[in-house]
Amino acid sequence: MTWVKVCAENELAPGETRVVWDGDTPILVLNFDGALYAVEDKCTHEDYELSAGPFDAEQGRLVCLLHSATFDLRSGEAQCAPAYLPLVKFPVKVEDGAVWTRDDR
Numbered sequence: 001m002t003w004v005k006v007c008a009e010n011e012l013a014p015g016e017t018r019v020v021w022d023g024d025t026p027i028l029v030l031n032f033d034g035a036l037y038a039v040e041d042k043c044t045h046e047d048y049e050l051s052a053g054p055f056d057a058e059q060g061r062l063v064c065l066l067h068s069a070t071f072d073l074r075s076g077e078a079q080c081a082p083a084y085l086p087l088v089k090f091p092v093k094v095e096d097g098a099v100w101t102r103d104d105r
């Protein structure tokens with residue numbers, strides 16, 4: 001499988017986010033306190049972009065704008081209704097000065 005380039009490593013500082021597509025899959029890549037995470041940019045309640053909502057860079061939490069479900073970025077777990085299923089997580093790596101991710105399903 002091919003990795004998708006997200007951006008240069010220095011373009012994703014702590015607290016910042018990027019969205020890239022791997023085929024039909026939108027991937028939200030985040031820098032939480034210096035660690036990189038990649039999740040599907042889709043709330044597990046309904047098909048809504050999590051990148052539209054705030055990223056709580058203090059708690060590592062994503063908030064869905066549509067009905068206010070929250071997710072723990074590290075585990076992917078839903079923290080409150082109306083979402084119950086965890087986020088789909090993807091691999092992310094830094095190589096050759098850039099950030100990469102892919103849909104590995």
Ligand code: FES
Binds near residue numbers: 044067082083
């Ligand atoms: S679509 Fe995200 S909480 Fe409903």
